[in-house]
Structure formats: C-alpha cells, structure tokens
Amino acid sequence: MTVDGTPRNPAEAGALLELRGLTATLDSPAGTAHLLRGVSFTVERGKTLGVVGESGSGKSMMIKALLGLTPAKAVVGGESIFDGVALHELKPEARRRMLGRRVGVVFQDPMTSLNPVRTIESQMVEAVRYHKGMGKGDARQLAMSLLDQVGIPRAADRLRDYPHQFSGGMRQRVMIAMALTCSPDLLIADEATTALDVTIQKGILDLLSELQRDLGMAMILVSHDLSIVAGRTDDVVVMYGGRVVDRRATQELFVPPMHPYTRALSLAIPRLSMPSHTRLMALTGAPPSVYDAVMSPEEADARDMVRWESIGIHNELERSRHSTAQRAPLTERPEAEDERRG
Amino acid sequence: MSQQPPPTGATSAPQDASRRRSAFSLTRAIQLPGQQPRRRSRHTGVPWLAVIWLSVLVLAAITADWIPGLPSYEEKIGGFAQPPDLSLGGILGTDGVGRSNLSRIIYGARISLTIAVVSTMIGLTIGVVVGMLGGYYRRAAESVSNVIANTLSALPPLLLLLALVSAMGATLPTITIALGIVISDLYIRMTKGAVISAISREYILAARALGARDLRLMVREVMPNLIPVLGSVVPMAMAIMIIVEGSLSFLGFGIPAPTPSWGGMIAAGADIMRTQPVVILGPVITLFLTVFSFNSLGDYLASRADGREGKL
Numbered sequence: 001m002t003v004d005g006t007p008r009n010p011a012e013a014g015a016l017l018e019l020r021g022l023t024a025t026l027d028s029p030a031g032t033a034h035l036l037r038g039v040s041f042t043v044e045r046g047k048t049l050g051v052v053g054e055s056g057s058g059k060s061m062m063i064k065a066l067l068g069l070t071p072a073k074a075v076v077g078g079e080s081i082f083d084g085v086a087l088h089e090l091k092p093e094a095r096r097r098m099l100g101r102r103v104g105v106v107f108q109d110p111m112t113s114l115n116p117v118r119t120i121e122s123q124m125v126e127a128v129r130y131h132k133g134m135g136k137g138d139a140r141q142l143a144m145s146l147l148d149q150v151g152i153p154r155a156a157d158r159l160r161d162y163p164h165q166f167s168g169g170m171r172q173r174v175m176i177a178m179a180l181t182c183s184p185d186l187l188i189a190d191e192a193t194t195a196l197d198v199t200i201q202k203g204i205l206d207l208l209s210e211l212q213r214d215l216g217m218a219m220i221l222v223s224h225d226l227s228i229v230a231g232r233t234d235d236v237v238v239m240y241g242g243r244v245v246d247r248r249a250t251q252e253l254f255v256p257p258m259h260p261y262t263r264a265l266s267l268a269i270p271r272l273s274m275p276s277h278t279r280l281m282a283l284t285g286a287p288p289s290v291y292d293a294v295m296s297p298e299e300a301d302a303r304d305m306v307r308w309e310s311i312g313i314h315n316e317l318e319r320s321r322h323s324t325a326q327r328a329p330l331t332e333r334p335e336a337e338d339e340r341r342g
Numbered sequence: 343m344s345q346q347p348p349p350t351g352a353t354s355a356p357q358d359a360s361r362r363r364s365a366f367s368l369t370r371a372i373q374l375p376g377q378q379p380r381r382r383s384r385h386t387g388v389p390w391l392a393v394i395w396l397s398v399l400v401l402a403a404i405t406a407d408w409i410p411g412l413p414s415y416e417e418k419i420g421g422f423a424q425p426p427d428l429s430l431g432g433i434l435g436t437d438g439v440g441r442s443n444l445s446r447i448i449y450g451a452r453i454s455l456t457i458a459v460v461s462t463m464i465g466l467t468i469g470v471v472v473g474m475l476g477g478y479y480r481r482a483a484e485s486v487s488n489v490i491a492n493t494l495s496a497l498p499p500l501l502l503l504l505a506l507v508s509a510m511g512a513t514l515p516t517i518t519i520a521l522g523i524v525i526s527d528l529y530i531r532m533t534k535g536a537v538i539s540a541i542s543r544e545y546i547l548a549a550r551a552l553g554a555r556d557l558r559l560m561v562r563e564v565m566p567n568l569i570p571v572l573g574s575v576v577p578m579a580m581a582i583m584i585i586v587e588g589s590l591s592f593l594g595f596g597i598p599a600p601t602p603s604w605g606g607m608i609a610a611g612a613d614i615m616r617t618q619p620v621v622i623l624g625p626v627i628t629l630f631l632t633v634f635s636f637n638s639l640g641d642y643l644a645s646r647a648d649g650r651e652g653k654l
Binding site: 064067069093096097098099100101103105107108109112113114115116117118126127130131175178182 | 543544545547548549550551552553554555562563566567569570
C-alpha cells in the first residue's frame with residue numbers, strides 16, 4: 001500500500017535496485033581520492049537491506065552516488081539500475097528528478113535536515129505539491145495525515161511550527177513524513193538515528209520498520225552500528241575502505257565463517273551476558289586511506305590483515321574469501337527464489 | 343499520599359513575601375520547586391523610540407503636501423535666519439533666505455529616505471544576485487563575484503560618487519544608482535558567505551534528493567536564510583546612505599537647490615551657524631536621530647537573527 005492508499009502491485013517482485021561496481025573518485029591537490037571502489041549489491045522490492053561500516057567506509061558516498069548528489073568534481077562509474085532504468089546513463093539532474101519521485105531519503109542530522117527559516121507546513125506542502133501536483137488545500141491535508149502517520153501529535157497545529165520548535169526525534173519523524181510524500185518505492189535511511197539518543201533511536205527504527213511493512217516499500221538502512229541493522233533487515237552489506245567486504249542474509253550474519261571485518265564488528269558489540277568490566281575488542285590502526293592506489297580485493301585483504309591480526313583474527317580470511325566466492329549472489333539465494341515462486 | 347506540587351501561577355502570600363525578601367540575594371538564581379523558570383530574552387527589546395521616530399518621519403514625508411499650516415519648502419515666510427516662533431512653519435525658525443526650516447526638513451526627508459531605500463534596494467539586488475551565484479556555483483562564478491566585490495571596495499566611495507555625479511549630473515536617479523552600486527560590495531560578500539554556509543546544510547541535500555533544481559533551491563531554500571543575515575544590515579546600510587547623501591550635499595554635489603536635502607541645509611547653514619545656530623540645529627538633529635534609529639533597528643534585528651541561529 002502506498003501512502004495515498006493505492007495498493008502496490010503484489011505481482012511485482014525481484015530486484016528494485018541493483019548496483020554493479022559503483023565507483024566514485026575525486027581529484028584533489030593531494031591526489032585522486034577513491035571514495036568508492038566497486039560497490040555491488042541488490043535491493044529487492046519490499047525488503048530491507050542494511051549497509052554497515054565505520055565512518056569513512058563510503059556508506060553515505062554510496063547513497064549520494066546513487067542519488068546523483070555527489071560533488072560536481074566527483075567522477076562516478078559503474079552501473080546502477082533502478083526498476084529497469086539504467087541510472088548511470090542519465091545526467092545527475094535527470095537522475096535526481098526521476099529518483100526524487102520514487103525514492104525517499106532520511107538523512108543523518110535532524111537538526112540540519114529541515115530548513116530553519118521555513119515552517120514545517122511550507123516545506124511539506126511544497127514537497128507534496130511538487131510530487132503530487134495537488135492544490136494547496138489537498139497538499140496540506142496530506143501533509144497533516146503524513147505527520148499523523150509518523151506519530152506527531154496535534155499535527156494541524158504543529159504544521160505552523162518552525163523546525164527549532166521540535167525536538168530531535170520529532171524532527172526526524174517530520175523528515176520521515178517528508179520522505180513519504182512521494183509514496184516512495186525505496187526509502188533510504190542514511191544514519192537516520194545516529195544523532196538521536198538510544199530511546200528515541202528505538203522509536204524511530206520501530207516507526208521505519210512499521211512504515212516499511214505497512215507501505216510495502218523497500219528500504220536501505222545505513223548505519224555504523226551493526227546491532228541496529230541486525231534485527232531489522234533482510235540482508236546486510238558490510239562496507240570497508242570504500243568497498244563491500246561482506247554481504248549476506250541477516251540471519252546468517254553472525255554464522256561463521258565470516259569476513260574478518262564483520263567478525264571484528266561483531267566483537268565490538270557489548271552484550272549483557274559479558275562479565276562486568278569486559279573490554280570490547282577494538283581494531284588498532286586506521287582504516288585504509290582513500291588515496292591508496294586501486295588494488296584487487298585479494299591485495300586489499302592482504303593489506304588489511306595487519307588490522308585483523310591486532311585483535312587475534314588471522315585464520316578466517318581464506319575461508320571467508322573462499323566462502324564469499326562460493327556464496328551465490330543475494331538475489332539468487334534459494335530462499336529468495338522460493339519466495340518469488342511463492 | 344504523595345505531595346502534589348503547587349499549581350503553576352497560583353502562589354500563596356508567604357511564598358510571595360519570601361520571593362520579595364530574596365529579590366536581591368544570590369538565592370534568586372536558584373529555581374524553587376514549582377516555580378516557573380525565568381525566561382531571559384537572548385535579544386534586546388524592540389527599540390520603540392526608533393520605530394516611532396522613523397514612523398513619524400516617513401508619515402510626515404508622505405503627507406507633507408497635506409499638513410495644514412505647513413508652508414512649501416520654497417515659500418519665504420520670514421526674514422533672514424529668523425528665530426523660532428509659535429507658528430507651525432516657523433517653529434524651527436527660517437533659513438538664510440527666509441524659508442521654513444521645518445518644511446525643508448520634512449520635504450528633505452523625502453529625498454533622504456527615497457535615496458536610502460532605493461539605493462539600498464539597488465545594492466541589495468546586485469549583491470544578492472552576484473553573491474548568490476558566486477556562493478552557490480563556487481569556482482569561476484565565485485572568482486567573478488570576488489573580483490566585482492574587491493573592485494568595488496578598492497575604489498574610494500566618496501571619490502567614485504563625486505566622479506559619477508560630476509560626469510552624469512547631480513540628479514536623484516544618478517545619486518541613487520551610484521550609491522546603490524557603491525554599497526553593493528557589502529551585500530555581495532555577506533550574501534556569498536551566507537549562501538556557502540546554507541548550501542553545506544543537509545536540508546539542501548534533502549531538497550536536491552527530492553528532485554529540486556538549482557533555481558528552486560536558490561529561491562526557496564537558500565534565499566529565506568539570507569533574510570536574518572541581510573535584514574539586520576539593511577537598516578544600518580540605510581543610515582550610511584543617508585550620511586553619504588548628506589556628505590555629497592554638504593560638498594555641493596547633492597540634489598541641486600531649491601530641492602531641500604538635510605546635507606544641503608547643513609551646508610547652507612554652516613556659514614551662519616556661529617550667529618544663528620538654530621539654522622543647522624534642526625537638520626543636524628533630524629539626521630542624527632534618523633541615523634541613530636536605523637542603527638538601533640539594525641542592532642535589534644541582528645540580535646533577533648543571533649537568537650534564532652542559536653536555536654538551530
């Protein structure tokens with residue numbers, strides 16, 4: 001079901017978005033920065049994909065490259081196909097126009113995601129009118145119902161408020177409502193809960209899951225926190241140094257053998273079962289530089305071995321690589337095939 | 343049974359007495375249970391005297407032709423530098439040729455305010471367009487806007503104005519346009535800075551993700567953010583315009599006689615100010631109060647903008 005009540009076609013199934021070898025480079029006085037080094041994954045209709053990785057791993061850049069929001073000087077390569085349309089063949093502006101009507105985005109910082117000098121009504125009504133071509137009155141009604149849908153109390157009154165009159169969590173709810181104005185096929189939450197405290201985080205994540213389920217959207221949940229995506233996604237992609245180092249179904253995420261970096265992330269999650277004063281494992285050193293030369297995944301893995309060894313992970317790499325190579329792509333998982341047939 | 347906190351706003355007499363006793367003590371800063379927190383305004387109060395003065399001035403300038411008992415600015419109502427009397431026209435005395443000082447101040451306000459408002463609009467238009475393009479597109483556009491702003495600020499403003507007025511004649515449009523061009527470098531720099539700051543915010547990225555084009559982003563997303571920044575500068579710039587126009591008139595390059603202007607009145611009265619100070623007292627005080635009022639208004643708007651930014 002879409003936000004305006006139109007049922008989605010249940011017959012539609014399969015890949016909604018497919019990235020194949022997405023790259024992004026930026027020339028700077030310090031040299032060529034390789035921001036993305038060949039990112040590939042698939043998002044299926046109605047499913048949730050988690051994208052995890054530490055700061056600087058390329059998560060947000062991947063979203064920007066997908067949406068055509070990279071800096072003008074950045075060179076984006078690879079293929080991105082959305083609902084059968086080859087986005088990489090479109091100019092950035094045409095790509096934004098096309099995606100703006102079908103993809104909703106919730107950005108990280110709710111404090112700066114809304115224009116501080118415009119009322120919520122002005123911002124939402126404009127978005128609704130832009131996407132739906134509605135009259136002002138109808139657009140206001142829809143904006144009000146969207147605010148109501150995302151749990152903003154007294155929506156009619158709050159429409160006249162400015163962003164600074166909302167708390168961080170409420171602003172993020174407003175952002176989600178704005179992202180829903182286009183009845184998106186795909187909702188991207190780019191670190192949507194990072195700037196919020198833990199209790200508010202849960203509320204926002206629950207809301208996103210609920211909306212995703214009710215509206216039948218696909219969703220990309222980007223986070224640096226593996227525990228956030230672990231319980232709320234169907235598939236997970238792990239990014240490191242601008243590339244995808246691991247991708248698997250969420251239910252298999254912690255099933256060995258896993259990529260050393262995924263293992264390192266899992267070791268950094270605090271658990272209640274741990275004895276008190278347990279030190280979490282932390283990788284030493286720094287992530288690879290964006291200025292490092294282009295290298296094959298094998299060469300990159302060999303380079304990164306030093307970091308994995310710092311927390312005692314040293315014998316899984318080969319098994320992991322073997323396993324990843326043997327693993328069928330996510331779209332061709334047997335269970336996915338079964339679901340499609342079903 | 344749990345104790346209920348006292349209802350807000352309904353304080354008992356002993357509480358009031360206690361609050362009065364501690365009014366000047368250090369404990370005043372401590373918030374008592376049930377007491378409403380003191381709301382301290384981050385900005386200064388509205389400068390009502392400035393608002394009233396400017397309102398009166400604008401109203402008088404607009405309705406000058408219909409004020410009963412007010413003579414025309416060209417009409418001789420008495421002798422040379424006559425002291426003030428109780429008639430409306432003579433309340434501020436007469437000038438060197440026997441014309442009403444009050445009338446010339448009020449009609450002079452038309453010229454001064456027109457120049458201040460129109461030249462500010464011209465400067466603002468140039469500044470916003472050039473600064474917006476430079477700040478939004480950066481690279482070559484920014485270089486061009488920098489060159490324009492640097493060129494304008496490198497030229498001595500008064501000399502530039504004198505040259506323009508000498509070449510094109512001291513007419514109202516010439517002076518207004520020249521002043522607008524001279525002040526525009528200020529607006530170019532301020533606009534560019536504000537635009538660069540605004541476009542790095544995520545709401546611009548969010549609007550672009552929704553499919554908004556450049557023009558729409560500039561007008562709908564970035565432009566409203568310029569209002570707090572420029573709104574506080576505009577009144578102060580208007581004050582500068584009034585002073586510069588007065589300086590031009592004082593130097594003999596302003597609006598030619600008999601059209602009155604405050605600077606021209608001060609220049610004309612300068613020769614006789616030792617013997618008849620009242621001749622220049624009226625225009626000097628009017629100029630001072632108007633400039634002071636514009637600056638106060640600018641300060642108030644700047645403090646409002648600061649308060650608003652602080653909440654972001």
